[in-house]
Amino acid sequence: MSDDQQPDAGLDDTARQDHQSLPPTPPQNDAGEWSRLDPRMLLIHPFREIGRAIPLLVGALFAGRNLGGGTGWLWPVVGTVLVVLFGVxxxxxxxxxxxxxxxxxxxxxxERSTLAAATDKVRTVDVTAPLLHRLVGLATVEIGTGAGDKPVKLDGLPASEAARLRADLLQRRRTPAPNSLEHEGAGSDTDENAEGAVPQWVSKDEADEVLYRFEPKWLLYAPLGLAGFATAGAVLGVLFQTVDQLNLWPSDDSAVNDSWTRAENLGVFAIIAVAGLLFLAVVSLLAVVGAAISNFGFTLGRDVHGRTLHLQRGLFTTRSTSLETQRLRGVEVQRPILLRRFGGARLTAIVTGFSLDADAGQRAVLAPSSPYERIVQTGNTVLRGDILGGPLRRHGSAATRRRYIRSIVPASVLAVGLVVGGHFLGRIVPAIVLAVLLVLASILLGRSRAHWLGHAVVDDHLVTRSGSLAMSTAALDLDATAAVTVRRSFFQRRAGLASVEVALGAGRQGYRVTDLADHSAEELTAFVVNRAMRR
Structure with missing residues (x-):
């Protein structure tokens, strides 16, 4: 029996038996009655609200002390009681x-508000379990229907029911209305949009096909991405601000002052080198710890019917994300320069129904920083073909010259400014050295950009690659093309080049094939448009 067949009077005995192997499993309150979340949330809400109200409670404590009268301690107590009552x-x-x-x-x-999500428009289902929820056996289910719609968040379902609900929502079927099925066509597929169709909740007992599983040794890739630097910068910024606000700098400590004096005697370059090494050590440590916490148990799976991708990850807060494969518009392989230098990459999904915020970007990650060969293998498995990893078509000498020009010209202007500033400051030699290094770095950058620039049409996907410092390769499903735009800037027109931008209604606003020769841009545009019109 096929996955889309539904039970009816016209089905034979074999079909009936096959359907009985997947019995409907509606949620406990499927009758339409309003129900409250699990009572165990009464243990979580007070702790959560107290955590959010800590600044207010500290302020109440200081206010009570300033007012005096021997009852200052009552202020934070009363505030805590009110916060707990609010949580209840x-x-x-x-x-x-x-x-x-x-x-x-x-x-x-x-002020009562009601938020609704249509079951036939569910695009994503996330199941998260923060530490407090896990201690009492609960989970949070977040149901999304589109990038512009507010998701429905059920915060406090039993963990087993949350997992079953996720499977039911994403593996739901539609049954035809009574008397709408032709008896002689019992084996035909049911039209999902047929009038009178109603959803039927179906359980999913089969184990997923594992496409990717994160290995602990790959944590060494974590410091090579930009996320490690961002995390370290934020942590260090908060730390220094806290120390400064609390006046904890050990300025009166003679040992510290003597150490600072000895460091000054070593020279500016030695101080910069030591500070840089310490910063890199902190960045690496924070990046590895953060990756270990967020990517613990990271697993990408696909159900046996090929309908849904399932992602599970997290140490303290576990998260399970489900993506319908019919919403998938492609994948993107990201290879920042440091990660690329050590043979690493990360994989993200190009999928409809996600906003462009940071949280959505994390949910779209199909594989964190891992060996490039493993990323390519995972991407091809998701796309069901050898799409990634093959040779790409070069864009020609004009595109190569443009890559060099766009790198060298801005660097040369900055180098001249460095030399002029060094002349007036009496530091002409260091300024010239920095200017030369800057120009050399720009030449290498232009060469790298030209080397990695390319595109190819592989089966039913358009593969485009560009960049160097933050290089990315996107494999786009041509059957999902929503719009094609050809862009020519003033300098591109003079060089006989154009950029073709393909919009999918998913991921970024558009994915560009940069600096194609005019005739190649026209050929690619005509091919993509003709294919989209044949759908």
Whole structure:
């Protein structure tokens, strides 16, 4: 029996038996009645609200001390009681229900609001379990229907029911309305958009096909990405600001002052070198620790029917994300220069229904920083073909010259400024050295950009690659093309070049094939447009 066949009076006994092997498993409140979340959330809400109200409670403590009277300690106590009561009220005022067409969530005390998600438009289902939830056996289910819609968040379902709900939402089927199925066509597929169709909840018991599993040794790639530097910068910034606000700098410590004096005697370059090494050590440590926490148990799987991709990861807060394969528009391989230098890469999905915020970007990661060969293998498995890793078509000498010009000209202008500034500051020799190094680096950058620039049409995908410092290779499903734009800047027109931008309605606004010769741009545009019109 095929996956899309549905039970009806016209099915034979064999089909009936096959269908009975997948019995419907509706949620517990599928009858349409409003229900509250699990009562164990009464243990979580107070702790969560107290954590959010810590600044307010500290302020109440200082206010009580300043007022005096011997009752200052009552202020934070009263504040804590009010915060706990607020958390308890949050549980009593939150209800949800399932109907055949919608999942509805009602919240609010003085101003009630109802949020609904259509079950036939569900695009993503995330199941997360922060540490407190895991201690009491609960999880949070976030149901998304599109990039512009607010997701429905059920915060406090039993972990087993949350997992089953995720499977039911993404593996749901549609059954035809009574008397709408032709008896002689019992084996035919059912039209998903047929009038009168209603959803039927179906459980999923088969184990997923594992496409990728993160290995601990790949944590060594973590410091090579930009995320490690960003994390370290944020942590160090908060640390220094806290130390400065609390006046904890050990300026009166003679040992520290003597050490600083000895460091000054070593010279500016020695201080910069030592500070740089310390910063790199901190960055590496924070990046490895952060990757270990977020990528612990990272697994990418696909259900046996090929309908859904499942991602699981996390140490303290576990997250399980599901992506429907029919929403997949391609994949992108990201290879920043340091990660590329050591043979690493990361893989992200180009999928509809995701906004462009940072959280959505994390949910779209199919494989974190790993060996490039493993990333290519995973990407090809997801795309079901040898799309990535093959040779790409070069864009010609004009595109190569443009890569060099766009790198060298800005660097040369900055180099002249360095030399002029060094002349007036009496540091002409260091300025000339820095200027020469800058120009040499720009030449190498232009050469790298020209080397990696290319594209190819492989089966039903367009593969485009560009960049150097943040190089990326995107494999785009041509059957999902929404629009094609040809762009020519003033300098491109003079060089006889053009850029073709393909929009998919997913990921970034558009993916460019940069600096093609005019005739190649026209050929590629005509090919993509003709293919889109044949859909």
């Amino acid at each position: 009220l949050r549980w009593f005022t939150t209800t949800y229900r399932f109907t055949p067409e919608h999942i509805q969530l009602r919240t609010g005390l003085f």
